[in-house]
Structures are given as structure tokens and as C-alpha cells.
Amino acid sequence: MLFDARTQSGVTIVTPAATRLDAATAPALRDTLLGRIEQGAHLLLLDLSGVAFLDSSALGALIATAKRMGPLGRFGVSGVQPAVARLFALTHMDRVFSIHPSTEAALSRLTA
Amino acid sequence: MTLRGTLNVLIGLLGLGLVSFSASTAFVAARTGSALSAETAVEQDRTAIAELVTLLRMADLSMVEQAVLGTSSRPDSAIRATQALQDLRGHLAPDRPERAVIDAVAGSLLRNATALASALPAPEAPALDTWQRGLDAQYRALERLSDTAPRSVLPPDPEWRAIIDLRDACLRASGELIRARIRIELRLASGLNDNSPAARAFVRRQSQLIATEAGASAAALRLAAPMAASAAGPARIALGQIASFYQPDEVALLAALPANGITPAALAAWRERSGLAIDQLTQAAATLTALAAEQADESLSRQNRVFWLFCLATLASAALTGVALSTLSRRLFQPLRHVQTRLALIEANRFDAAPAQTDAPPELAALHASLDRLCDQGTRRDRMQHELARLSDRVVAANRQMLEDLEAAARVQHAQLPAAPRNFPGGVFHALFRPSRVVAGDTYDFLVLPDGRIRLFQIDVSGHGAPAALVSIASHIALKQALAAAPDDPLAVIVARVNRDWADDLPYFTLVAIEIDPAARRADFVQCGHPPLLRLVAGGGFETLGQGGLPIGVLPDAGFATLSCPFNPGDRLVLATDGVTETADPEHRLFGDDRFRDLLTFRPHEPVPRLFDRIERALWDWRGSEILDDDITILVLEAA
Numbered sequence: 001m002l003f004d005a006r007t008q009s010g011v012t013i014v015t016p017a018a019t020r021l022d023a024a025t026a027p028a029l030r031d032t033l034l035g036r037i038e039q040g041a042h043l044l045l046l047d048l049s050g051v052a053f054l055d056s057s058a059l060g061a062l063i064a065t066a067k068r069m070g071p072l073g074r075f076g077v078s079g080v081q082p083a084v085a086r087l088f089a090l091t092h093m094d095r096v097f098s099i100h101p102s103t104e105a106a107l108s109r110l111t112a
Numbered sequence: 113m114t115l116r117g118t119l120n121v122l123i124g125l126l127g128l129g130l131v132s133f134s135a136s137t138a139f140v141a142a143r144t145g146s147a148l149s150a151e152t153a154v155e156q157d158r159t160a161i162a163e164l165v166t167l168l169r170m171a172d173l174s175m176v177e178q179a180v181l182g183t184s185s186r187p188d189s190a191i192r193a194t195q196a197l198q199d200l201r202g203h204l205a206p207d208r209p210e211r212a213v214i215d216a217v218a219g220s221l222l223r224n225a226t227a228l229a230s231a232l233p234a235p236e237a238p239a240l241d242t243w244q245r246g247l248d249a250q251y252r253a254l255e256r257l258s259d260t261a262p263r264s265v266l267p268p269d270p271e272w273r274a275i276i277d278l279r280d281a282c283l284r285a286s287g288e289l290i291r292a293r294i295r296i297e298l299r300l301a302s303g304l305n306d307n308s309p310a311a312r313a314f315v316r317r318q319s320q321l322i323a324t325e326a327g328a329s330a331a332a333l334r335l336a337a338p339m340a341a342s343a344a345g346p347a348r349i350a351l352g353q354i355a356s357f358y359q360p361d362e363v364a365l366l367a368a369l370p371a372n373g374i375t376p377a378a379l380a381a382w383r384e385r386s387g388l389a390i391d392q393l394t395q396a397a398a399t400l401t402a403l404a405a406e407q408a409d410e411s412l413s414r415q416n417r418v419f420w421l422f423c424l425a426t427l428a429s430a431a432l433t434g435v436a437l438s439t440l441s442r443r444l445f446q447p448l449r450h451v452q453t454r455l456a457l458i459e460a461n462r463f464d465a466a467p468a469q470t471d472a473p474p475e476l477a478a479l480h481a482s483l484d485r486l487c488d489q490g491t492r493r494d495r496m497q498h499e500l501a502r503l504s505d506r507v508v509a510a511n512r513q514m515l516e517d518l519e520a521a522a523r524v525q526h527a528q529l530p531a532a533p534r535n536f537p538g539g540v541f542h543a544l545f546r547p548s549r550v551v552a553g554d555t556y557d558f559l560v561l562p563d564g565r566i567r568l569f570q571i572d573v574s575g576h577g578a579p580a581a582l583v584s585i586a587s588h589i590a591l592k593q594a595l596a597a598a599p600d601d602p603l604a605v606i607v608a609r610v611n612r613d614w615a616d617d618l619p620y621f622t623l624v625a626i627e628i629d630p631a632a633r634r635a636d637f638v639q640c641g642h643p644p645l646l647r648l649v650a651g652g653g654f655e656t657l658g659q660g661g662l663p664i665g666v667l668p669d670a671g672f673a674t675l676s677c678p679f680n681p682g683d684r685l686v687l688a689t690d691g692v693t694e695t696a697d698p699e700h701r702l703f704g705d706d707r708f709r710d711l712l713t714f715r716p717h718e719p720v721p722r723l724f725d726r727i728e729r730a731l732w733d734w735r736g737s738e739i740l741d742d743d744i745t746i747l748v749l750e751a752a
Contacts, residue, residue, distance in 0.1 A: 060574040060575070
């Protein structure tokens with residue numbers, strides 16, 4: 001499995017097994033996240049604490065997820081590593097989905 | 113050696129062995145038979161000679177009896193002897209040396225007989241002596257003839273040889289008896305009538321000879337007796353009996369002879385017994401001769417039977433070998449060759465040309481069934497391969513078509529791009545464009561507004577290849593039209609318009625748009641998710657411009673900010689897509705912002721084309737290949 005998914009306090013947490021999310025893994029990432037929304041996950045968190053690199057293709061998957069979620073629920077990411085944080089800052093992704101320092105913080109904010 | 117060769121040689125050798133055994137047995141039988149014939153022929157000559165001697169002796173005895181007694185017990189013996197002599201002579205071929213001997217014997221006998229006849233009825237002692245010596249010489253000559261007759265080299269049949277030996281012994285014994293009889297008769301005749309010294313000397317010598325010859329006849333009988341006793345069937349003749357009834361009379365006679373004290377009765381008895389013994393021995397000899405001839409015939413016919421039997425066996429062995437070889441060829445080698453031919457055809461993929469043998473032996477029929485299945489599989493495989501090849505051709509053709517389409521698309525895409533380097537009123541525009549595939553997700557354009565201002569944009573659609581290229585072309589058109597259509601609107605307003613109009617289901621793209629006012633020596637720009645601009649200051653050093661911004665196509669109602677920076681002579685504004693800094697080495701380490709900036713600032717006044725070369729080589733070195741993962745675009749605006 002490329003992605004591990006679990007539900008905690010009503011939040012579906014998806015954790016990628018890979019340390020790189022790029023053009024090769026972006027379609028699977030997109031399918032996994034959109035699939036969760038289709039299955040009714042309205043609180044969705046992507047744990048990026050193990051991801052060192054994320055390229056524009058993977059970013060496209062996150063943007064698509066945020067667009068699909070829209071007013072249905074909330075989508076956020078947590079555990080963002082420096083290189084990924086730079087990309088998010090450059091592209092102002094904090095306006096597209098919520099970015100949390102840790103999974104615990106994300107859980108409390110998403111379920112609030 | 114091949115299996116066929118081995119089996120043929122083995123069967124051939126077996127057949128050859130059988131044939132040669134049969135043939136050699138037949139040959140031996142033929143040789144034995146021919147030797148037997150030769151030996152029988154020789155034996156017939158010897159028999160004739162031996163019988164002749166006996167007849168001659170009898171003739172002598174008859175003559176002596178005639179002379180001494182005036183009568184003979186065998187009156188016709190002289191005629192028979194003469195007849196036998198003529199027969200033998202006629203029987204022998206003219207070139208046989210024995211004929212000369214026989215002729216000499218015949219002449220000598222005639223002279224002897226004449227000499228004796230002239231001396232009768234009262235023969236003188238010297239005449240008798242001479243006559244007897246002459247006879248003995250002739251008999252010895254004849255006996256030598258018999259002894260020197262050629263014998264077969266093959267070992268004779270022992271039983272047959274025993275009969276012949278016994279017959280010889282009988283004849284010899286009868287001869288000795290006759291000689292003793294003649295000697296005694298002559299002694300009696302001469303002793304009674306003559307007292308001269310010569311007669312006495314003759315009588316003395318006769319007496320000695322009588323003693324010797326009586327001993328010889330006794331010895332001959334003694335020798336023959338055990339042979340007769342051990343002989344089989346009809347050959348068993350009681351020679352011992354002859355000796356026992358004849359011997360005592362002779363001994364008594366000889367004892368009485370020197371004193372002339374023989375009674376007429378004893379003499380008569382001796383003569384009768386002697387005659388009886390001689391007759392019995394001669395008859396026995398005749399019986400044995402007949403028996404030997406019969407046995408020889410039997411042996412010969414036995415050898416003949418063996419000869420023909422093994423001749424037949426030779427032919428049968430040869431025929432059997434031929435049949436075995438031909439059966440082996442028809443039932444084994446020909447079917448095997450058929451299988452071999454079939455396998456070769458199958459190996460050559462000629463499945464239709466390799467039908468099974470219909471009358472193959474059961475073991476090979478199973479093999480043929482397997483080969484049938486192989487043929488079926490082969491035919492199916494051929495069909496499949498043919499189909500695959502056809503599909504492959506189609507795939508190749510489709511791929512070629514697709515590649516041609518992509519190349520056409522790339523030509524369209526490249527046609528969108530402005531020529532570079534290009535001078536504009538306030539400076540020079542440079543571009544380095546390296547798509548990672550045929551078509552690119554990166555694009556850019558350069559416009560000169562009617563009032564001399566310059567507008568420039570650089571787009572990076574996420575991903576690369578055909579989908580990204582299509583979006584790239586669409587975004588290019590949207591941007592170009594928007595920038596050209598509203599020369600007086602601020603950049604941020606134009607970009608916000610493009611963002612709002614960008615279809616929600618299309619991928620997002622990052623963008624940087626610049627407007628340069630050469631007169632004001634100022635550059636305005638809007639940064640939408642694109643890496644920051646770099647301003648390489650004419651006097652040295654650099655400046656990172658922009659705090660990022662939302663890409664186009666993410667949030668429709670997003671607002672954008674216009675930023676500004678100086679554009680003084682010698683300044684260089686550098687716009688690069690993230691493909692440059694995100695070029696990864698084999699360990700996935702990124703090339704990074706710092707290395708890129710170092711390359712840009714290393715030689716501040718280096719001509720831009722050389723700078724581009726250096727950057728490109730540095731990226732290849734970092735990647736370890738000239739094929740990069742992402743599109744790369746670097747645009748440089750150099751202020752004049």
C-alpha cells in the first residue's frame with residue numbers, strides 16, 4: 001500500500017508510505033484522497049510528516065482534493081517538512097487548505 | 113556407430129556365425145565322407161590282395177595234396193587263384209605300380225608251379241626247397257604290396273578299423289596254418305622216400321621251419337583271439353576255439369615227426385582238423401570283410417546325411433538372417449526414419465508437411481500422437497505469432513503516428529514561442545527552453561505594446577508531456593490575449609481576470625508576468641505560485657523578488673498583487689521554472705536555489721548564451737544524464 005488510512009476522532013488520516021510525492025505517485029495520491037471523500041470522509045487529514053519532497057503534480061492532487069471537498073467538510077495537512085513548507089508558502093496554499101504543525105493539533109482544529 | 117549400424121552388425125554377425133557353423137559342419141562331413149570313400153577304396157584293394165594271397169596259398173596246398181596224396185581237398189583252388197589274380201590285375205589302373213609286382217608274381221608263380229609239376233609225383237628235396245623259397249618270396253612281395261597301400265590321413269572309424277584288423281588277423285592266421293600244413297606235408301613226403309645227404313639237410317631245415325612256422329601260426333591265433341573276443345556282434349568269432357581244437361593235434365604231430373612215428377590215424381585226424389581250421393578262418397575273414405563294407409557304407413551314408421542336413425541349415429541360416437535384417441529395417445528403421453524426418457520438419461516449423469505414419473508400430477504411434485499435438489501447438493503458435501506481429505505492426509504504426517502528431521504539436525507549440533535573443537527598446541530578451549519530452553508544459557511569450565512597453569510571461573503547467581502541453585497552449589493563448597487586449601490595465605487585474613476565466617476542471621498552472629517600462633527603467637510583475645524572480649544588479653549582487661502567490665486555476669476569486677523593481681542598465685532579471693532547481697541527482701538530491709544563484713552570479717558580465725551553456729552543463733552533470741525529468745525554461749531580460 002502506498003497510503004495508509006485510519007480514522008481517529010472522526011478524522012480520516014491518510015499517511016503516504018513514500019518519502020517523495022511526485023509525478024509518479026501523484027495519480028495514486030489523488031485517487032486515494034478523492035476516494036476517501038467519495039466514501040464520506042468529511043474530515044480529511046494528510047499526514048506529511050514523512051514526506052521530504054512534494055512536486056507540482058502532487059500539489060495538483062492536493063488542490064483537486066481541496067476543490068472537491070469545498071463546502072462538504074474540511075481538508076488539511078500536517079507535519080509539513082521544510083522543503084514542502086517552502087512550496088506551500090510560495091503557492092499560498094494556506095488559502096486553499098489548512099496547514100497544521102502536528103497531527104494532534106490538526107485533530108483538535110478539524111474537529112472543533 | 114549408429115543404432116542401425118550396431119543392430120545390423122550384431123544380427124549380421126549372428127547370422128554369419130550360424131552360416132559359418134553350418135557350412136563348416138557340412139564341409140567337415142563332406143571331407144570325412146570323401147576320406148571314408150578313399151579309405152574304403154584303398155581297403156578294397158588291400159582286401160583283394162589279402163584274399164588273393166589266401167587263394168594262392170590254398171592253390172599251393174592243393175598242389176601239394178595232389179602231389180603227396182594223389183587227391184586234393186580243394187581241387188578248383190588253382191583256377192580260382194588264377195582268376196583272382198586276373199581280376200586284381202584288371203581292377204588296378206594301368207599306371208598303378210602294383211600291377212608290375214602282380215605281373216612279376218604271376219610269372220614267378222607259373223614258373224614255380226611248372227618246376228614243381230616236373231618234380232612230381234616224387235619230388236626231390238632240392239626242388240621242393242627251391243619251390244618253397246620262391247613261393248615265400250612272392251607272398252612276401254604281395255603282402256608288402258598290401259602293407260604299403262596308401263592309408264587315409266584322417267583317423268579311421270575305430271569300430272570299422274577293428275573289424276578290418278580282425279579280418280587281417282584271420283587271414284594271417286589262415287595263411288600261417290596253410291604254410292605250416294604245406295611244410296609238414298612236404299616233410300612227411302620227403303622224409304619217407306629219400307635218405308640222401310641233401311634230403312636229410314632239407315628235412316632238418318624243414319623241421320626247423322616247421323617249428324618256427326607252427327609257432328607263428330600259434331602266435332597269429334593267439335593275437336587274433338582277444339581281438340575277436342572284444343569285437344562286437346557278428347565279428348565276434350571264437351578263434352580261441354579253433355586254436356584249442358587244432359593246436360593239440362599239431363603239437364602231437366610235431367613231437368612224433370623226427371622219429372617218423374606218426375600213425376596214419378593221427379595223420380588223418382590232423383589233416384581233417386587243419387582243413388577245418390583253415391576253412392573256418394577263411395570264412396570268418398569273408399564275413400568280416402562283408403561286415404566292414406557294410407559298416408563303411410553306413411558311415412558314408414551317415415556323413416552324407418550330415419552333409420545335406422547342414423547344407424540345408426546353412427541356407428536356412430542365411431535366409432533367416434536376411435529375413436531378420438529386412439524385418440528390422442521395415443518395422444524399426446523405416447518408421448524411425450519417418451519420425452526423424454517428421455521431427456526435422458517440425459523443427460523447421462513446417463507442420464503441414466509432416467503427417468503421421470499411418471501404419472507405425474504401436475510404440476511409435478504414441479510418439480506420432482505426441483508429434484501431432486506438437487504440430488497443433490506449433491500451428492496455433494504460428495497463428496498467434498502472426499497475430500502478434502500484426503498487432504505489433506499496428507502498435508508501431510500507431511506509436512509512429514502519435515509521435516508524428518506530438519512532433520506536429522511541438523511545432524505548433526514552438527511556433528507560439530518568440531524568437532530569442534531579441535532586442536527591444538530597453539534591452540535584450542534571452543530564452544533557454546528545454547522540454548523534457550517532445551511537447552512541454554512550460555511556455556512563455558514576449559509582447560511589445562504600442563507605446564513601447566514590454567510584456568512578458570512565463571508559465572509552468574504542473575506535470576509534463578501531452579496533457580501538460582495542451583493546458584500549456586491553452587494558458588499561453590489566454591495570457592497572450594489578455595495581456596495584448598488590455599494594455600492599460602495593471603498586470604494584477606489582467607491576471608485576476610485570466611484566473612477567474614480559467615475553467616474549474618482544468619489543471620492549475622504557475623505564472624510570472626512582467627511589464628517593463630523602458631522609459632521609467634522599472635519592471636512590474638505578478639507572481640502566481642512561480643519561483644521568485646532574481647534581479648542580478650549591474651554593480652554586483654542579486655535580489656530575490658516576490659513572496660509567492662496562488663497559482664492560476666486554484667481559487668477563482670483570488671486577488672493578485674503587482675510588485676515593482678528597478679530595471680537599470682546592466683541589470684538582469686531572471687525567470688526560471690521549478691524544473692531547474694528541482695533537477696534531482698541519482699540519489700534524489702535537488703539541485704536547489706543556492707547552486708542556481710551561484711551559477712548566475714559567478715561571472716556577472718558573462719554573455720547570457722554562455723551563461724545558459726554553463727547552466728545546462730551543470731544540470732546535466734548533476735542529473736548524470738542529458739535527459740531531464742521536467743521541462744526547463746530560463747528567461748533573462750537584460751537592461752541596455
